[in-house]
Amino acid sequence: MMNIKKQIFAALLMIMVGIHGSTPLWGQVEEVQGSTSLPIEGVHGSTPIRVVGYGFYDYHYATDGVGGGALMADWRVSQTFSLGAGVEYASSNRIAAKLGGMATLLTTSKGQRLTLENGYLWRHYPSLDQQEFTSALQLGWRARHADLHLGLCNRYSAALVQRTEGGMGTVFEPMNVMFAIEGWWNNHTQPQQWNVGVRWSNYNDFVVERVANWFFSAKGYYTLNDGTRLNAEVGVHPVGSLNLTASYDGWFMHLGAERKLGKKQ
Amino acid sequence: MKAKTLILSAIALALCSCNRLDVKGMFWSSGSHTEERVEDWLAWDKEHGENIVAGVPERYRVYVCSDIHLEGDATRVATVVERENADPLARFSIVLGDIANESGERPFRLMDSVARLGGDTCFVILGNHDIYFDCEQYYRQYFHTSTYTVTVQTVGGAKDLFVFLDSGNATHGKRQLAWLREVLQHRSDYRHVVVGTHTCLFRTSYNYGTTPAANLPEDEYYELLRLMDESDVSLVVMGHFHHKEEHQIGGVPYVMTDNLNEEKDTPSYLVVTLGDDVDYKYEEL
Structure with a gap:
């Protein structure tokens, strides 16, 4: 029975990936602080469920700082598929939910992995009556000291209240390029010690923001025990060449933890 | 090695x-932030008083262009200003930023001389290219402000308001948004309100030439859409992405002007007509 369920989920994921060729939004849970819940050997790679929570503070010089938190979970359906979901709240009166999946396309004997992530994000701004939907497709490659991602995301925003007068109140913003380049000091799966890395990217753990708003960050985690780790990330948004990304000029920090659940397989 | x-x-x-x-x-971050600049712009506005264009007929035109990126001569933007001067219904022209393309005073000096052509006024705001390197000092020297209003008084007693914003950092910032909300609270005093800003609010189409160009943070983007809709703004004009684009969100038309730099094969500008309604059309240069 369990196998049939897994097969159904795997088929659904394949359809998602195949039809929409979409996103990383869910995959971000997989990527949080370089964790490895997918079927790669190591302390975090053998349990079926992982729960990740973190609080964040994002400060931009030109706008108010935004604080909030996110809770996400992923389920390793099979050796090559993982599904996940999450919710986020931000103090700028923004709530969000996401759903997605990750397929491992290739695993080498040295632990290198090629992955395809597909995700969907819904965000709602209650006080502004605005909603938006984002899908993304991301290809990832992970090795011992590096983690690289490249993808595209599409966003469709809808001002539902504003449809009643004039235009439709909807905007489609297609094909934003997203990327992440991470370098890690140690093997991602190293237990009982700190592991640190650096990241250059234009999207955060939960949400794909607009293209070109890239940042640099230092990130790390500490493995408390067999199934628990603490995560941290601190980063800066520079103004960008020609001030192009200056709207996000500022800094941010994420602090959180993740926990593995279920029997090891 | x-x-x-x-x-x-x-x-x-x-x-x-x-x-x-x-x-x-x-x-890393260098140069000024939006907050600092807006404080300076508003202080300058306060010291020099409100811009008023009086004695205007009930139906008149305004010429709008953007992204002129002056490198060689200023023929293209000068042509727009001269056509505006020659149009008996036109009252002033607007340049929505990105005067410069590289460092140095020259583009600003050229733009200033173009703005003085003929008898009509040319209102200017800055774009992201006008504040990096050492450009900002020259913008300040020649144009003094980028957050201001222009009130048009018609002979029949109607008033139209033009609101100009500084989005050179791809954001309008806290101070400027507060100022904008304050200005738009008086919406009912005016027949039409037109808002001009450099950075396009939307990122809706491919343009490989400007692919890295950013736009507003989403919280601010949605707040602005809401504010424009609630304030019944007549028209929002923008530049930045170097092509024509039009949207209608709620009752508000958002129009992106084309660019005028020399590399553009088919440059165009916008002619806005204000009367009982607000209409616009693109004109090829």
Whole structure:
């Protein structure tokens, strides 16, 4: 029975990936602080469920700082598929939910992995009556000291209240390029010690923001025990060449933890 | 190994000394922030009083262009201003930023001389290209402000309001948004309200030439859409992405002007007509 369920989920994921060729939004849970819940050997790679929570503070010089938190979970359906979901709240009166999946396309004997992530994000701004939907497709490659991602995301925003007068109140913003380049000091799966890395990217753990708003960050985690780790990330948004990304000029920090659940397989 | 080091060093040196690509901005923040500039602009406005264009007929025109990126001469933007001067229904022209394309005073001096052509006024705001490197000092020297209003008084007693914003940092910032909310609270005093800002609010189409160009943070983007809708703004004009684009969200039309720089094969500008309604059309240069 369990196998049939897994097969159904795997088929659904394949359809998602195949039809929409979409996103990383869910995959971000997989990527949080370089964790490895997918079927790669190591302390975090053998349990079926992982729960990740973190609080964040994002400060931009030109706008108010935004604080909030996110809770996400992923389920390793099979050796090559993982599904996940999450919710986020931000103090700028923004709530969000996401759903997605990750397929491992290739695993080498040295632990290198090629992955395809597909995700969907819904965000709602209650006080502004605005909603938006984002899908993304991301290809990832992970090795011992590096983690690289490249993808595209599409966003469709809808001002539902504003449809009643004039235009439709909807905007489609297609094909934003997203990327992440991470370098890690140690093997991602190293237990009982700190592991640190650096990241250059234009999207955060939960949400794909607009293209070109890239940042640099230092990130790390500490493995408390067999199934628990603490995560941290601190980063800066520079103004960008020609001030192009200056709207996000500022800094941010994420602090959180993740926990593995279920029997090891 | 030595050759590679030399090549890398040469590339790094070339990039750092390039006066068109602001390499250091990719790694750390320099230059002014929106908040600081807006404080300066509003202080200048307060000291020099409100811009009023009086004695205007009930139906009149305004010429709008953007992204002129002056490198050679200023023929293209001068043509727009001269056509505006020659149009008996037109009252002033607007340049929505990106006067410069590289460092130096020259583009601003040229733009200033173009703005003085003929008898009509040319209102200018800044774009992201006008504040990196050492450009901002020249913008300040020649144009003084980028957050201001222009009130048009018609002979029949109607009033139209033009609101100009500084979005050179791809954001309007807290102070400027507060000022904008305050200004739009008086919406009922005016027949029409037109808002002009450099950075396009939307990122809706491909344009490989400006692919890295950013726009507003989403919280601010949605707040602005809401504010424009609630305030029944008649028209929002923007630039930045170097092509024509039109949207209608709620009752508000958002129009992006084309660019006028010399590399553009088919440059155009916008002619806005204000009467009982607000209409606009693109005109080829």
